[in-house]
Amino acid sequence: MVFIKLIWESIRFALQALKSNLTRTILSLLGVTVGIFAIIAVFTLVDSLEKNIKSSFSFLGSNVVTVNRFQFVGGPDYPWWKYFRRPYNNYSEYIFLKDKLRNAEAVSFSASANTIVQAGSNSYKGTNLTGVSYTYQDVYDLPLQSGRFFTESEINSSRNITIIGTKIANTLFPNMDPLGKEMKIKGGKFIVIGVFEEEGEGLFEIASKDEACMIPFGSFTKLYYVGKNGIEPAIAVKGMDNDIGLVALENELIGALRAKRGLKPTEEDNFALNKSEFIMNTIGSIFDVISAAGWVIGGFSILVGGFGIANIMFVSVKERTNIIGIQKSLGAKNYFILFQFLFEAVFLSLIGGLTGIVIVYALTFIQLGSLELVLSFKNIILGLGISSVIGIVSGIVPATLAARLDPVEAIRAS
Numbered sequence: 001m002v003f004i005k006l007i008w009e010s011i012r013f014a015l016q017a018l019k020s021n022l023t024r025t026i027l028s029l030l031g032v033t034v035g036i037f038a039i040i041a042v043f044t045l046v047d048s049l050e051k052n053i054k055s056s057f058s059f060l061g062s063n064v065v066t067v068n069r070f071q072f073v074g075g076p077d078y079p080w081w082k083y084f085r086r087p088y089n090n091y092s093e094y095i096f097l098k099d100k101l102r103n104a105e106a107v108s109f110s111a112s113a114n115t116i117v118q119a120g121s122n123s124y125k126g127t128n129l130t131g132v133s134y135t136y137q138d139v140y141d142l143p144l145q146s147g148r149f150f151t152e153s154e155i156n157s158s159r160n161i162t163i164i165g166t167k168i169a170n171t172l173f174p175n176m177d178p179l180g181k182e183m184k185i186k187g188g189k190f191i192v193i194g195v196f197e198e199e200g201e202g203l204f205e206i207a208s209k210d211e212a213c214m215i216p217f218g219s220f221t222k223l224y225y226v227g228k229n230g231i232e233p234a235i236a237v238k239g240m241d242n243d244i245g246l247v248a249l250e251n252e253l254i255g256a257l258r259a260k261r262g263l264k265p266t267e268e269d270n271f272a273l274n275k276s277e278f279i280m281n282t283i284g285s286i287f288d289v290i291s292a293a294g295w296v297i298g299g300f301s302i303l304v305g306g307f308g309i310a311n312i313m314f315v316s317v318k319e320r321t322n323i324i325g326i327q328k329s330l331g332a333k334n335y336f337i338l339f340q341f342l343f344e345a346v347f348l349s350l351i352g353g354l355t356g357i358v359i360v361y362a363l364t365f366i367q368l369g370s371l372e373l374v375l376s377f378k379n380i381i382l383g384l385g386i387s388s389v390i391g392i393v394s395g396i397v398p399a400t401l402a403a404r405l406d407p408v409e410a411i412r413a414s
Contacts, residue, residue: 031305131220325410345395353387
């Protein structure tokens with residue numbers, strides 16, 4: 001209890017010292033404020049950007065492997081000329097994989113193109129038109145705002161029906177229910193049977209369901225040529241909800257495709273298996289570099305702030321030498337004196353760090369286009385933690401010198 005009381009007294013002395021020299025206190029914490037602001041601001045921006053960009057690629061699905069000619073990501077030696085000569089996926093391969101794969105939850109076949117859709121005098125440019133198999137809904141998440149998905153018989157009979165995004169629905173059919181209405185795609189008449197759930201604005205408009213128009217694959221082939229020298233179709237395979245299942249699926253998929261395409265054991269694969277994790281990992285590595293740059297920028301500011309706090313603490317010890325001597329002559333322990341100055345340095349640094357965090361939090365209310373800035377609890381704790389460490393490191397030497405002062409010499413000091 002005595003020890004706790006002495007610590008509390010040390011804290012009280014530290015706070016009084018900060019209040020009595022308010023101008024010096026404010027100037028001292030500016031360096032830490034700038035440093036913590038720089039680091040936490042960069043981390044907040046990086047986290048928000050990374051989250052927004054990754055959400056833009058959510059259309060790739062989770063636990064989904066797609067079969068394409070090209071790899072999603074590559075380096076400076078990317079052999080595009082070799083991938084360019086690879087064969088296109090075809091419908092028979094889709095049927096083969098759907099029947100043969102045992103580690104897959106579902107297999108789908110699709111092809112996409114950008115086009116203009118019309119209804120009466122209204123039109124929408126930049127529509128992402130996709131022709132899909134019936135199993136497409138089992139591979140990808142397709143929440144509907146209204147209406148329904150295609151039936152298997154509608155897909156097999158290549159009916160001229162469509163599911164559209166909210167932007168298209170609002171443009172083509174303003175102030176009315178689009179279900180059952182007729183629209184034109186490349187001159188062909190299609191009936192709307194569903195509307196996708198609104199996704200909202202993202203940082204990057206990549207395959208947004210708000211601008212999507214989905215039709216049966218057979219209907220798509222009536223409008224576009226699919227295959228070599230035409231639109232490249234994609235086979236997507238959804239694996240089990242665990243890493244082991246996805247690895248087993250990839251191995252099985254490679255073996256099945258090689259067998260279907262008649263590849264010899266000595267021949268390399270003439271297809272690429274792509275996962276959303278490839279892009280996510282690439283994005284993550286880019287933002288790791290940006291975060292490191294944030295550490296460097298903020299680190300210099302914090303270093304200057306730390307030296308500033310240490311300098312002020314040495315001045316504070318010099319000014320209060322007589323008081324230290326009186327306290328020690330009255331029986332004050334060394335740790336009591338040490339805690340006074342150490343707490344003062346920590347409080348000084350924490351106030352600076354908290355100020356920097358508050359400034360970052362205020363910036364999160366600024367709208368940067370479609371980017372939403374979010375100050376995470378992790379970054380708040382990180383900022384306060386760094387501030388505490390800087391305070392301890394900056395204040396430990398002056399506090400130790402104060403604690404070791406001889407009481408007689410300290411009282412005599414002017």
